[in-house]
Amino acid sequence: MNVIIYLLPLALGLGLIGLFGFLWALKSGQYSDMEGAAYRVLSDDDVEK
Numbered sequence: 001m002n003v004i005i006y007l008l009p010l011a012l013g014l015g016l017i018g019l020f021g022f023l024w025a026l027k028s029g030q031y032s033d034m035e036g037a038a039y040r041v042l043s044d045d046d047v048e049k
Contacts, residue, residue: 025031
């Protein structure tokens with residue numbers, strides 16, 4: 001039962017780190033162009049003719 005004293009703050013801390021990482025990614029524009037990556041996969045720029 002004493003393990004809860006350590007696990008609860010650890011779980012909350014990891015959750016907050018994940019939340020701040022997600023908010024940082026939103027703020028820095030990581031999710032601004034969702035369709036561009038899908039079209040880049042289909043392009044044949046690296047194929048020599």
